[in-house]
Structure formats: structure tokens, C-alpha cells
Amino acid sequence: MLQQKWTPQRIWLLVGYAAAAAALFSAPMFASDFRLNLLAKFLAFAIVALGLDLIWGYTGILSLGHGIFFGLGAYAMAMYLKLEASGGMPPDFMGWSGLKELPYFWKPFENFGFAVAMGILIPSVLALVLGYVTFRNRIKGVYFTILTQALVIITTTLLVGQQAFTGGTNGITGYSTILGASLGSADTKRVLYWITAAVLIAVFILCRYIVGSRFGKVLRAIRDGENRVRFIGYNPAIYQMVIFTISAAIAGIAGMLFVLHVGIISPSMLGIVPSIEMVLWVAIGGRGTLIGAALGAIAMNWAKSEFSTAYPEGWLFFMGGLFVIVVVFMPKGIAGLIGQIKFRKKRKEEDHEGIRNPAV
Amino acid sequence: MKESVILQCDDVTVEFDGFKAIQGMNLKLEKGELRFLIGPNGAGKTTMLDVICGKVRPSSGKVTFDGKVDITRKKEHQIAELGIGRKFQAPSIFPSMTVHENLEIAMRQKRTVFATMFAKLGDDERSRIDYQLGMIGLRSKASWRAGGLSHGEKQWLEIGMMLLQEPEILLLDEPVAGMTDKETDKTGELLHEIAQLRSIVVVEHDMEFVRNFASRVTVMHEGKLLKEGSMDEVQGDDRVAEVYLGKRRDADVSRSTA
Incomplete structure (x- = not known):
């Protein structure tokens, strides 16, 4: 762990990472256009899950507002x-609401670079x-956590109202x-799929x-004991702000x-339910491991699209049940399962209480 | 003010919802001094440490560090950066991190986000951590999760973390609680060693430990200074005997025969 040696x-x-990357990039050769589009969507979700894991899995702050x-x-x-x-004209829905002029804050979004910058900057700020x-x-x-939920409600209300x-x-x-x-x-x-895969790997x-x-x-120290971190001389607030941003x-x-x-974004896609779902992906995949969070997002969404076409009513129950099972039996999620098996061998040398120490 | 005074508390009062935990307490600590703070339960010893390290803000009074900085207005992390380290009564290490990682982040270093983001564990830092691991006897357990250590080992790890912080003043709250006799003696020797370079304030209940290792003792009672002096002076004081040692005398006699 400490040394950067080439251990087996x-x-x-x-090798595993390389194989995963190769599989990601070659997927367009095997998957149909429909499947590829779905996979691309899941990869986008995996990116959120990575960010969510940074603050929840590693820093111990639960955000239900992602x-x-x-x-x-x-x-x-x-x-x-x-x-x-619309070629720079006011979009259709503005006309329906009687708006004839393009609002001033919409204008700069004609520029792709500006839009991308804002897409990162606005959430950060x-x-x-x-x-x-x-x-x-x-x-x-x-x-x-409650405050993040409040943020969700405020924002969706604003989006619906305006x-x-x-x-x-x-x-x-x-x-x-x-x-x-x-x-x-x-x-x-x-091309968009490849871009998404590349961004996922970069993130x-x-x-x-x-x-x-x-x-x-x-x-991680903040997650274990915020106060102690303070008495060492770090200011946890700054660290929390930076990682949350x-x-x-x-x-x-x-x-x-x-x-x-x-091809669409609406308030229902960013409301309370999606925000909680994102947390579930991380929980089921394994919080505190990046690969777990990413795989959790992909696996859960894949399962959702498969199950919800077959059993439209059953899906939510299934997901709820899965969540309960994971929380009770696999506190570290799917990724932790592999670790649990590995640790069984090691446990003899190590002390009993240290390993089973779920954060927070 | 003399130059050798590292910490001076003047007329410190702490109130919790009208209850005065500390009333007009004065404390002066010289550089390189090993001071023991004793007193019966509820005397305000731990609260006094809390004031010095910034956890509790006094309602009145002044705490001056190194003759110039009034630390009652600073935040905890700023006080820690000035050079005041605190060890709490219950061992508070980071259980999910390894022993080595615990020491690594405690080590004296730049503590800004930017600095830690790009920090590399250099040879110098590595050897400092290694030296400390040897001092606290945890070298063979460096890659263990700190949560898996025994109680005594956790206490030692925390002392090690504090030493790597390289503070001017160490505040220790019952460092030998839960330790075996052997560990206690080792801790006492370590404290004397540390006191060559730094100032230490120890809150302690174990009177035998105090007797063996104390040079100067401050006795607190009901939030006030009762007596300050050498262990002999303190023990000879009638008021001290009445409020504190009197109750313990029987227990001490039985222990000293062992």
C-alpha cells in the first residue's frame, strides 16, 4: 500500500482496468444502436456516482441533492x-408562454463553449x-442532508414555475x-458514446x-472524526467545501x-427521487470504492431497464428489496463483497474489530 | 512578562448555562515544563484543557500563547497550527485508516487543500514517520488499521501523532488511563523525554503516576486554583488533603504496599 512496487x-x-477500458471503447462494435444509447446513458450515471462517492463514501457527507x-x-x-x-430564435415553449424575445441569460448559451463552462460552473458555485x-x-x-433535499425542492419548484x-x-x-x-x-x-466513455475514464x-x-x-480522516482533524490543525470546512464542489x-x-x-431534460429527472436513486447506486455498488460506485450505477440502471420492461410494477419493490439486502448483509456493497472474501484469509493475523468498521 | 513563559491563562471563567465550570483560574506554564493538573471530579481540569485548545470559549479572561497571541479568539485548527496539541481522554485516532496514514496526516506540514492535494511522501517525511513508529513501538503494525489496535496501542498512536505535529505545548487528558503498569511507566519516561523540548500539561487521576513523574502540580477545586507547587508541598497542604488527597489516602496506602 505504501510502496509503489509492481506487486502481482x-x-x-x-490488467483489469485495461480490459474494462478496452471493453468500454469497443462496445459500439458489438452493441446495437439502441443498446449503445442505453449504455451511454448509464455511463453518464456512473460519472455522477463517482462524484457522489467522493463526498459520501470518502468524506462521510450524504448529499440527497445531487x-x-x-x-x-x-x-x-x-x-x-x-x-x-431554433436557430437563435426564442424556443417554442417561450412562445406558448407569450415570450417573444429571447431572455438575456439565454443568449450566451448559443455558444457551445459557454454552455459547457456553465454546465460545470453553475453546479460548482x-x-x-x-x-x-x-x-x-x-x-x-x-x-x-435535509438541506440538500430542500435545495432540490427549491430548484424543481423554480424550474416548474418559471x-x-x-x-x-x-x-x-x-x-x-x-x-x-x-x-x-x-x-x-x-462519437458521443466514445466521448462519454473517455470522460468516465478521465473522471x-x-x-x-x-x-x-x-x-x-x-x-477519510474527516469521515472518521471531524473534530480530531480540527485539533491536528486542518480546517475541515474548507476540505468539505472543496470536495463538495x-x-x-x-x-x-x-x-x-x-x-x-x-434528448430531453425535465424537472422530474432531477427531483427528489432521482437524487435518492443516485445514492442507492453508490450504496449498492459499494461506497468508499470508486469502481463499486461506477459499476453500481451501470448495473442498477441496466437492471432497471431490463426489469421495468418485464415487470413495470415490480421494479420499485425489487430495488427497495435489493437496497435492504445490501444494507443488512453487505455494508460495503457489491465491491465490498470481493473484499470480504479476500479478508477472510487475512483475518487471522489482523484484529477482529478493526476490519468491520463501517465508516460513520 | 518573562520570556520563558509559553502559556499564560489570566482570570479564565467558563460558564455553561449559568453554571460556572471554571471561575477566575490562573495558570502559567514555562517553556519545557511538565505540569500536572489534578483535582477531584468536576474540578474543571478537562474544561481548562478545552479552553486552551479552543474547544470551549471562556466567557471572560485571557489565554496568551508565547507572550503575544490571545488564543481565546482563534479557532481550533488555528490554535493547533500555532503549536498546541491535544490528546483527548478517549483515544481518538482515525480507525479506518492505517497507523502509517494516521501519522502521515498528523505530521507537521502545510495543511491547505492545495498543499495536501499535491503532497508527496518524501524520504525526509518517511524517516520522520518511521522514527516515530519506532518510538511508540508500532513499527511492525504500521500497515494495520488503527481501529484494530489495542486500547494501549491506540493511546500510544495518538501520542505519536501529537509528537509528529511538533507542538510547543502538549495537552494530555489522562494519558495512562487503561494502561498496564508497564505501559504507564513507559509513558511517564516518554513524557520526561518530551519535556526536554516542549511544555506539557497533563490532567491525571492516577496519583501514583503523578507522584512518580511530576515536578510541579496544580490542584484545582470547583473551578478554582487551590494550590500550586511541588508534589510535596501539595501533599502537605491541608486544604488539598481535605478536598482531594484525603479521600484517596486509604487507596494510596494500600497501593504503595503492593
């Missing part, structure tokens, strides 16, 4: 796509502001092209770096990619 474990891990950060990224991209579709007022005042645990500017309940849909390339064509979809590497750095160790930015990136694959 390390080599196998790298749907908002995801959604704001999605809306930024949707605004760009909508303006490109929002997270920073929320983090600033909460973490500095030492609001944590359940109270923080129909003329946001498309209301219907959200924003009806795109045609991105940077001139048709969104409907299979070629564009394939994964970034998260791995963060988690492995001393910064990441301080985050990074996490929100990652969610924003995922949201932008999501819109490209799905």
Missing part, C-alpha cells in the same frame, strides 16, 4: 441544443455556496444538431488521484452528457 496484485488491477447538480449541467447543455435547433453556509457553521449529518424560461414541467426537448452534427445519426451517437482517474493523495486521506462539478459534467444521449 497491482499488475492484476491494472440530482440538482446533475440537472443544472443538463439544462445548460439543453439550452445550447435548443438554441441551435451552487455547491460552494451551500457548502460555505453549512460546513462553516458545522452543520453536518442529517441536517446537511415555465416561460425553463419549459416548465415538460422541460427542454426537441433538439436537432450539436455543433452542426445531427443528433439522430448513428455516427454522431457513436475515474481524477477521483483515484484525489482519493490516493494526502488530501484524500484528510477526507468537485463532486457537484462532476455531476454537472454527467448531466451534460446525459442530455446528449437522452
Whole structure:
């Protein structure tokens, strides 16, 4: 762990990662266009799960508001796509609400670069502001989680209420092209898939770096004992703000990619239920392991699309049941299961209480 | 003010909902001093440490560090950065991290987000951690999860973490609680060793430990300073005997015969 030697474990891990990356990039050769589109969507979800794991799995802060950060990224991209579709004219839904002029804050979104920047910046700034007022005042645990839920309600209410500017309940849909390339064509979809896979890998590497750095160790220390961290001389509030902001930015990136694959964003896609679902992916996949969070998101969404077509009513019960099973029997999720088996051998040398020490 | 005074508490009062836990307490600590703070339960000893490390804010009074900084207005992490380390009564290490990682983040270093994001464990840091691991006798368990250590080992790890912080003043709250006699003696020797370089304040209940290792003792009672002096002076004081030692005398006699 301390040494960067080429132990067999390390080599196998790298081989595993390389195989996963190869599988990701070659998927377009095997999967149908429909499946590929689904997979692309799941990869976008996996990106959010990585960001969520950074703050929940590693820092011990539970956010039930990541749907908002995801959604704001999605809306930024949707605004760009909508303006490109309407050729810079006020989009259709504005006309229905009697708005004839394009609002001033919509105008810059004609520019792709600006839209992408905003898709990252707006969620980040929002997270920073929320983090600033909460973490500095030492609001944590359940109270923080409730505040993130409040943020979700405020934002969705705002999006629904300001129909003329946001498309209301219907959200924003009806795109045609991105940077001139048709969104409907299979070629564009394939390129977008590759971009999503590349972003997922890049975010994964970034998260791995963060988690492995001393910064990441301080985050885990905060999870274990925030007060103790303070008496060592770190200011936990700053660390929490930074990681919450990074996490929100990652969610924003995922949201932008999501819109490209799905072709619509509406308030129901970023409300309370999706926000909680995101947490479930991480819990089931394995919080505190990045690969677990990413796989959890992909597996859960794959299962959702399979099961919900076969048993539309049963899906929610199934997911609820799965969640209970995971929480009770596998506190570290699917990824932890592998670890549990591995540890069984090691347990003889190590002490009993240390290993089974679920964070928080 | 003399130059050798590292910490001075003047007329410190702490109130919790109208209850005065500390009333006008004065304490002066010299550089390189090993001071024991004793007193019956509820005397305000731990609260006094809390004031010095910033956990509790006094309602009045002043705490001056190194003759210039009034620390009652600083936040905990700022006080820690000034050079005041605190060890709590219950061992508070980071259980899910390894012993080595515990020491790594406690080590004296730049503590900004930017610095820790790009920090590399260099040879110098590695050897500092290794030296500390040897001192606290946990070298062979460096890659263990700290949560899996025994109680005594956790206490030692925490002392090790504090030493790597390289504070000017160490505040220890019952460092030998739950330790075996052998571990207790080892801790006492370690404290004397540390006191060559740093100042230490120890809150302690174990009178035998105090007798063996104390040079100067401060006795608190009901939030006030009762007596300050050498162990002999303190033991000879009638008021101290009345409020504190009197109750313990029988127990001490039986223990000293062992």
C-alpha cells in the first residue's frame, strides 16, 4: 500500500482496468444502436456516482441533492441544443408562454463553449455556496442532508414555475444538431458514446488521484472524526467545501452528457427521487470504492431497464428489496463483497474489530 | 512578562448555562515544563484543557500563547497550527485508516487543500514517520488499521501523532488511563523525554503516576486554583488533603504496599 512496487496484485488491477477500458471503447462494435444509447446513458450515471462517492463514501457527507447538480449541467447543455435547433430564435415553449424575445441569460448559451463552462460552473458555485453556509457553521449529518433535499425542492419548484424560461414541467426537448452534427445519426451517437466513455475514464482517474493523495486521506480522516482533524490543525470546512464542489462539478459534467444521449431534460429527472436513486447506486455498488460506485450505477440502471420492461410494477419493490439486502448483509456493497472474501484469509493475523468498521 | 513563559491563562471563567465550570483560574506554564493538573471530579481540569485548545470559549479572561497571541479568539485548527496539541481522554485516532496514514496526516506540514492535494511522501517525511513508529513501538503494525489496535496501542498512536505535529505545548487528558503498569511507566519516561523540548500539561487521576513523574502540580477545586507547587508541598497542604488527597489516602496506602 505504501510502496509503489509492481506487486502481482497491482499488475492484476491494472490488467483489469485495461480490459474494462478496452471493453468500454469497443462496445459500439458489438452493441446495437439502441443498446449503445442505453449504455451511454448509464455511463453518464456512473460519472455522477463517482462524484457522489467522493463526498459520501470518502468524506462521510450524504448529499440527497445531487440530482440538482446533475440537472443544472443538463439544462445548460439543453439550452445550447435548443438554441441551435431554433436557430437563435426564442424556443417554442417561450412562445406558448407569450415570450417573444429571447431572455438575456439565454443568449450566451448559443455558444457551445459557454454552455459547457456553465454546465460545470453553475453546479460548482451552487455547491460552494451551500457548502460555505453549512460546513462553516458545522452543520453536518442529517441536517446537511435535509438541506440538500430542500435545495432540490427549491430548484424543481423554480424550474416548474418559471415555465416561460425553463419549459416548465415538460422541460427542454426537441433538439436537432450539436455543433452542426445531427443528433439522430448513428455516427454522431457513436462519437458521443466514445466521448462519454473517455470522460468516465478521465473522471475515474481524477477521483483515484484525489482519493490516493494526502488530501484524500484528510477526507477519510474527516469521515472518521471531524473534530480530531480540527485539533491536528486542518480546517475541515474548507476540505468539505472543496470536495463538495468537485463532486457537484462532476455531476454537472454527467448531466451534460446525459442530455446528449437522452434528448430531453425535465424537472422530474432531477427531483427528489432521482437524487435518492443516485445514492442507492453508490450504496449498492459499494461506497468508499470508486469502481463499486461506477459499476453500481451501470448495473442498477441496466437492471432497471431490463426489469421495468418485464415487470413495470415490480421494479420499485425489487430495488427497495435489493437496497435492504445490501444494507443488512453487505455494508460495503457489491465491491465490498470481493473484499470480504479476500479478508477472510487475512483475518487471522489482523484484529477482529478493526476490519468491520463501517465508516460513520 | 518573562520570556520563558509559553502559556499564560489570566482570570479564565467558563460558564455553561449559568453554571460556572471554571471561575477566575490562573495558570502559567514555562517553556519545557511538565505540569500536572489534578483535582477531584468536576474540578474543571478537562474544561481548562478545552479552553486552551479552543474547544470551549471562556466567557471572560485571557489565554496568551508565547507572550503575544490571545488564543481565546482563534479557532481550533488555528490554535493547533500555532503549536498546541491535544490528546483527548478517549483515544481518538482515525480507525479506518492505517497507523502509517494516521501519522502521515498528523505530521507537521502545510495543511491547505492545495498543499495536501499535491503532497508527496518524501524520504525526509518517511524517516520522520518511521522514527516515530519506532518510538511508540508500532513499527511492525504500521500497515494495520488503527481501529484494530489495542486500547494501549491506540493511546500510544495518538501520542505519536501529537509528537509528529511538533507542538510547543502538549495537552494530555489522562494519558495512562487503561494502561498496564508497564505501559504507564513507559509513558511517564516518554513524557520526561518530551519535556526536554516542549511544555506539557497533563490532567491525571492516577496519583501514583503523578507522584512518580511530576515536578510541579496544580490542584484545582470547583473551578478554582487551590494550590500550586511541588508534589510535596501539595501533599502537605491541608486544604488539598481535605478536598482531594484525603479521600484517596486509604487507596494510596494500600497501593504503595503492593
